[in-house]
Amino acid sequence: MSMMKAAVFVERNRIELVDKPLPSVGPNDALVRITTTTICGTDVHILRGEYPVAPGLTVGHEPVGVIEKLGSAVQGYSEGQRVIAGAICPNFNSYAAQDGAPSQDGSYLVASGRCGCHGYKATAGWRFGNLIDGTQAEYVLVPDAQANLAPIPDGLSDEQVLMCPDIMSTGFKGAENAGIRIGDTVVVFAQGPIGLCATAGARLLGASTIIGVDGNDHRLGIARKLGADITLNYKQCDVVDEVMKLTGGRGADSSIEALGTQGTFESALRVLKPGGTLSSLGVYSEDLKIPLSAFAAGLGDHRIVTALCPGGKERMRRLMNVLASSRLDLGLLVTHQYRLDDIVAAYELFAHQRDGVLKIAIKP
């Protein structure tokens, strides 16, 4: 039996490289040899035991690689083809997917009960490094490969497409959910990798005034490069007051929350005009409060919309088109490179946000 190296969750604060057998390939699967992957903030939560996964599970959910072996029922691809797959690999045959929420169900469960239906499981479309072995390894098994394998257009490097599976798809979804119209003012709270992609997405979708907020001036500088017209360091001003001044008292048309804290959520609500939309991307770790005053007592025609990263080959195709058309260069988000063998050190750097790290390319 062939073996491969894989970074697995061992126990709280321990992710280690181990040897694992190569997985067997079912009729709807594909085995992909990883050429580049990366570490996500969620992986750090897993490392710290804040998000539970099974001990022994391979972590990571952002695959760039080459098709090694195709399942018997998977058609139209060829072995050796360069591909990516979304961080979220939905089962597009599920009720949830057909109902418009593919990220929310990866399962094959079917009908029971009077209505011939069954429960969706929130976030169940996220499988890599959560429910099944992930991408920080030499190989990864892609489920529902027909739906999830996305060929990389000629001319795009691994580094260029590395943000597509998660960061770019999530950040852009934040901008899409904001319902941006021409002439809008949009405020993006937090300028980490996802917030930066939300800023870039808001620019791409036609917002006229994009206000980037963070406490880190370096990140605010990158925000300006990726599309922010104005940046605010929340340590140096009252962001809500400042937005009201900048909009002549009108408030923002929409705001995007990209951190996952009460403070950013609440400010994202307070900057809105009546009738405005809060697009939330953050992964929250405690109950949220909606202040009455920020919410017009429920009478403000507000919308609060949340999202999980969209996946699927069509989503990936569209994101790679954006890159192929030179609309955007996300290369500047890849600040470091490590070999898979050194992944423990990569986690160390990334978890402590040392050395101006944004994203790390991991190479098996």
Next chain:
Amino acid sequence: MSMMKAAVFVERNRIELVDKPLPSVGPNDALVRITTTTICGTDVHILRGEYPVAPGLTVGHEPVGVIEKLGSAVQGYSEGQRVIAGAICPNFNSYAAQDGAPSQDGSYLVASGRCGCHGYKATAGWRFGNLIDGTQAEYVLVPDAQANLAPIPDGLSDEQVLMCPDIMSTGFKGAENAGIRIGDTVVVFAQGPIGLCATAGARLLGASTIIGVDGNDHRLGIARKLGADITLNYKQCDVVDEVMKLTGGRGADSSIEALGTQGTFESALRVLKPGGTLSSLGVYSEDLKIPLSAFAAGLGDHRIVTALCPGGKERMRRLMNVLASSRLDLGLLVTHQYRLDDIVAAYELFAHQRDGVLKIAIKP
């Protein structure tokens, strides 16, 4: 100078009938002689001093009447014509209205600052009995009459159209914001007049399973008459568990909150499927909490949408069409009738919800 009777807010716990001069009619106004009006839950909040209005202001915001006098610039109506106007009388010339949120701005304020814009004021489209004299009087002055006067179709009585200005428009908006699709399961929390109209609206818009929730069996009985397939008395069951059972574990496609409390808001969130929508109608009186578990930590593709009652003559025309087409009979919501002279007693009955009262027709 002609005088008229009007119910005014005097001080906390005192609304009284007084004599006031008839208002003068500006070029864009219309003076309407009230033939029927009613008392809303919001009026009770005003009576109790929980919602502040200026002492001496005439209260009430649900007008049915006859055009007495038209402003010089108002065209296409005739004096003597039977009309209603929305509880919310927007200024459709405002930035907010042109931006899709007419209920949020009734003002004539214009441009200042760099962007040539200005602030919307949340709920500022609500003028009757809030910013200007209201409808619990012999006459009411309708501002922006060209936009707000809606002729009553022949054959509809005052009582039949009395719910249009507020209760029906608000309840239906709750159903509209729920984004109902054919085959949906919708849960409506609280079956007071607005919740009952939300139930009726959900039925009208194609929901297949409508679950009405309240603690009052009499109201649940009315809910079944107006469209609920199933009713749950929250005093007798765990509503969230019950909805999960009824949907085979899937959760509701959407929920409508029609009370304005933490309990109903939270349950409305917990009954949702991932990807579901919470349509909120309640007027909240304290900060809201979003429990992490009910919100999938922000990863559930949820939507929370709030609304203020839509107004304007086109909205009123559409609601009266529903009644003229016999799609719905809201007559059963009018449980009592009082003369304007007896309005203090009417408030007494309504505020204490005595005698199975739902809505009271007030006749000057």
Next chain:
Amino acid sequence: MSMMKAAVFVERNRIELVDKPLPSVGPNDALVRITTTTICGTDVHILRGEYPVAPGLTVGHEPVGVIEKLGSAVQGYSEGQRVIAGAICPNFNSYAAQDGAPSQDGSYLVASGRCGCHGYKATAGWRFGNLIDGTQAEYVLVPDAQANLAPIPDGLSDEQVLMCPDIMSTGFKGAENAGIRIGDTVVVFAQGPIGLCATAGARLLGASTIIGVDGNDHRLGIARKLGADITLNYKQCDVVDEVMKLTGGRGADSSIEALGTQGTFESALRVLKPGGTLSSLGVYSEDLKIPLSAFAAGLGDHRIVTALCPGGKERMRRLMNVLASSRLDLGLLVTHQYRLDDIVAAYELFAHQRDGVLKIAIKP
């Protein structure tokens, strides 16, 4: 090798019952034993050679039956379970499905060219009786079974769900595409089975005034039972004039074309208000003309929207929910019953619309 009876297209004007081998079941397929199926207008076009299919192909696309055998990769169903499948059985793994048009691609074709994409084929989601063997047989092989098998809720008969796979799904889509809002006036052109379902769908979605148009008074009578407020026999009045009168000169908010002729298409455009929507369901057989006057020279803010019947298990689940909730009884559309052995006679009756036939239940 086991054999089964199947109605196949032999040549122009010849559909015959023959013996065929039972198909073998691939990993993503399911073999369904047909208990009831029916004949569609499209089948008559096939019979007459007006729509080309391969000689020897089993015709029919509306399956109601029992699972006989499941493919090895199909999970969550059980053999013996009662199911339906849509007339259109999309491949939900396709680019088209992930792009929001599942009916338009049933293929497994994948990436080629610079953009990593490939052509959708219009209508390629329609496979039964078009690209693969259909349902007028003792057994049918359902492709992509995980996505397409929809369990029948307890308590619904074959006859009750027989309209779901095509007629109801198509007719309702016509109403959905019309963008109906509360208070709308909708005109439905032609009251055959699909037009009748469009009428029922418009009612279910909240239209306040539904005007059914046909030249057959019997069908207009059924239209009134299924939701039309007003019916117009185009042989006895000028439909466009009549709609303008009925709407006070305003025009209809939307119209639904359910026949596929220049006359109905053109009238459906002429009855619209500026800003109105024409929802087209018909299968046209020649070029269409858009008259300049009906189109305000392109300046009328009009929308023309076409549709192919939606499929998939979630769609079927929703339609069956409508029936299970007693919102609608489509039983009255099944006017006749024939054994599969007598299918040639059934075609004869249906093709000539004898004996008031609407739909025929065919029983193997």
Next chain:
Amino acid sequence: MSMMKAAVFVERNRIELVDKPLPSVGPNDALVRITTTTICGTDVHILRGEYPVAPGLTVGHEPVGVIEKLGSAVQGYSEGQRVIAGAICPNFNSYAAQDGAPSQDGSYLVASGRCGCHGYKATAGWRFGNLIDGTQAEYVLVPDAQANLAPIPDGLSDEQVLMCPDIMSTGFKGAENAGIRIGDTVVVFAQGPIGLCATAGARLLGASTIIGVDGNDHRLGIARKLGADITLNYKQCDVVDEVMKLTGGRGADSSIEALGTQGTFESALRVLKPGGTLSSLGVYSEDLKIPLSAFAAGLGDHRIVTALCPGGKERMRRLMNVLASSRLDLGLLVTHQYRLDDIVAAYELFAHQRDGVLKIAIKP
């Protein structure tokens, strides 16, 4: 009585400068002193007698100027303020505006008949130089001034905002109606001023591949500057074939027609993927044909959407925001400048498209 100079339609092929009395200002009007205006293709149709207007009417519908006098009921503006108004000046109090189609009704007509409604008149929101005196004059009277006057942000010149009232609003609406999503391929047919703005709008809204089509290489060069990734000269290639090649056989996600001919309309349909949208901006002068093959016989899930230029102060505010944020420079469309006194010569140049003219600034 004060007099002013105005360009009026005299008879076919004669527009002349005459003296007219200054209009009197009603309570909801504003008198604006024109500082810059321009000539539109529609004005040429009027000149040639192809579009009928009353003899003696002042032509032109693109005003940039200064408030000279405000009506008594118009609030929040000040005399001397620099403003623009849309080419279409809707009455936002109308049924049409409240129903979502402000461009379609400028009238004050009200209720008659059973439904309490009345007819919209297609294009009736277009008043300047059509129903009332227009902008090619020293002064223009703006109706419904509260809704239509839009202050010019500091720092923007007349020339910079001159495209907002019509060309930019129309072109952008074409892009908005195309329903562009990230990653889309959009084909824009004809690169005159409106098509160029549609190209710029498609870029601003996130299209990844924009294909500009025209027969004039000079205009194609400008198209590339304003956002086209690829340009096709229809005289030198088969556009439909070329688009299919460029999209790997997939077809375009949407197309925008900006000329108003059968050829461009038909090609705009043929380049679409199944499920695609044709956004039509052209003013057609004869009946259109929809070829069966381009329309998948009505089964392609296609959408055809038309538009009339949106107006109103909020629309103008948003468009000027785009310019103030330096998202776009439409200055390069203003190729010539003439004094109002020389307007006959300006028409001569523009009507014959001499000297590479795109748009002419006219200065009283």
